[in-house]
Amino acid sequence: MTVASSPDDYEDFIKNLLLKEYGRETLFIDPIRHHNARVYGITISEAGPNSPGPRAQPGVVPLPSDTTKLVIRFSDPASILNEDVRVQNEVAVMTLARQALKPLDESLVPLVYAWSPFSEGKGWTLMEFKQGVPLGDKFPGLDADGKRAVLQQIAQIFKRIQSYELPGSIKTYGGLKFAEDGTIVGGKTPIAGGGPCGTLTELYAEYFKTQMVFADKCDIVKGWKDSDLRTRLDKFGAERLKDLVSQVDARPTLVHGDFDGNNILFDEATNKITALLDYDFGHIGSQADEYFYSFPSIHGLLIPPFIPDPDEEHLRECLLHGFSSEDAERKSESHDWATAFVRDEEFGKAGVERPVHIKGIDQLSSVFWFIQNISPPMFFLERWRAKATPERIAMIMGMTRDSLEKNLEHWGL
Template sequence: MSDTITTLPAGLATLEHRTEIIEALIFDNSPLGRDSNNFVHLVDLAEAIGHCGTNTSASQPGTAKLDSSVIKVVVRLLNPNAMIDEEVRVENEVAAICLVQKALISYPCKIVPKVFAWQGSKHGLGWIVQEYLPGEQLSLHFSDLQTDKKAVVLDQVAKIFKMIQSFQHGVEGFGGLGFDGKGSVVAGRSSLWSVGPFSTYAEMYQAIFAKQLELTQATPLLDDWKDTGLQERLQKLSTSGGFANLLAHTGDIQPTLVHGDFGAENILIDPGTLQITGLLDFDFSHIASPADEYFYSFPGFCGLVPGPFEDEDLQLLRRYQTEGFPITPSAQEATSHSVDWTVARLWQAALEKHHVASPKDIENITQLAGIYWFLLDVCPPFFNVPRWLARKTDEQKIAAKKAIGENLDKYLQRWGY
């Protein structure tokens, strides 16, 4: 194992070859069941062996020595169908892990996995060998927990989030993450949007808009929004300076470390004690604003800030998130089906207990949320996901496009276009 981890062959990018590589390198392995945008294998080394030759920290930034006591590691192979920038995503993840480890240095237990070795896709096969952390995904248990137990878990999540949100990371600018020639973490190209780095938040969001407009031309279901009247209006918003004006108030935004997928699927717990044992999956991590984590994370905790044109329940949630929850539940809460108000209130209470900057504390978050969800609607990612397309009938695809188009029309009308 000490030789093979650091000499994985390059140039083998097919799913079949990725699996074959793992099977050939180790004595025993099994799918770990934590797959999302990667193929994740638990590698059992069978017994503790010397790993003195595997410490790549001298030549690879972000890596730790593979101690001789380690008998299990996790191997993450990139899923090329994950709609993420393959060329930068591994380096982005490793750099993010470095920052989050530092952010949580004073947390009572170590919940971010060490990285022992990695290789980006620009050199061939993209992979990470990292520390195995015990525990089960919170998503498997959270909905079944009693209210007081949910509060115990959310209290820990809020404490961790506070440490990440307030961390002085030292990265200049906005965008994805990477390493410079000295091994220091710097801003880089975003793994999710494939743009960056940027000096300002406004520049980043303008580049995302341009990228999304470009993608509409390469998305067959959208076909550049032709015959809808939207294409010309979107282009006018871009070229007239109107979109830039929407971002005019963002000049003082503090560059903030964003996990980008901080949810129950990426949190490990000990089911017996309910203690958090792991925080995983930094594929989408980047530097943005304090508001942005609330556009990517916490959906299972009713912590995602919705856009302005969702259903009535989500609109009420958005109002409570950004203005404050009333002491007495409203009549609408009692009949709601799309929001778990008990969890929403528990989450808000946990944020307040740990002095987290919650949506109601962040200036202009409703405007920023509108901009973010608008950008997603310009070219919805799932319109290019083969699995989604295969599951939908032509009628369903047309209906989805129509609904998104109606949302875009509302945004453009709101902004005078």
């Protein structure tokens, strides 16, 4: 079946899939969201006496006969991820995350009942429906005790993911896949150009090379060849990248890649977290890498340097060097400093490896964001380009160039 963009086509696909695979009638389909993936909630009939058996594939469990609520995620090719590996990587990451959280609560990770790669027509994952509401919009309205209770749980969950000892079959940085015998091994990342790599330095070098290729293809930045910036970028890749990345004593670490409020479900009555969702960007990085992808709404994202915003600059300094009691009282329209302080405090109590304790994370974070800026992803997103005015594109182009040049100057290039 070919990829279709019509919502009706997706709904027909869902009905046919559940009838063919499980002998279940689809009673109701609820579009939940469409960002990097199309996500639908589904209500189905209970299983009949002669329903088909489960799929024989790794990373799945049988669909219980009395289960009538499900979720299905379709990967969206417009999100510019590596569709060839995306679904399999997601299921493998979910499998590891479930193992990592077993001492705490493995039910936080939805069970997977079936999946199919994009190469077979549509990339999709059929999974368990989890109770709860998204934390993102609700968190700001919680009182201080409620916020702390939620942050304590986030800290405990993250501690177990970050400290999880990977299976011996995983020997590389990058993405994940299933071997023929069902074991999880290294593979390519859904983010283009990553792995499998023997070292973190090699992974970042692949990210750099991929972004340079994208920059050459981009009709906006045009490879940054209109000045000496391109020569300086090439010099960075050849002379500085390895030294900067190797400052981190990297340990292969499971990275969720989007651990934040919109991917956390919780019970409003008890403030108990009920699920951690969306493993699209999951991969094997270092103990530092989660801080480059996650926790923006609770002020745990390690942002790049040279941001012309005093609060952002101060937050970076706090993350790298520690918070003071005065920071908890700091006032700002854009930052909830009390939340930032409590999050850091709870991470510390849980034994999380925080940026302040990760040697070399300062330079690694700079390299990470620098590489992202070589070819900003939004320049390839059709939905963003359709809405962006020439003035906005020029503004972002100018800010990106300025950031690249400041980093290069800082590194002596």
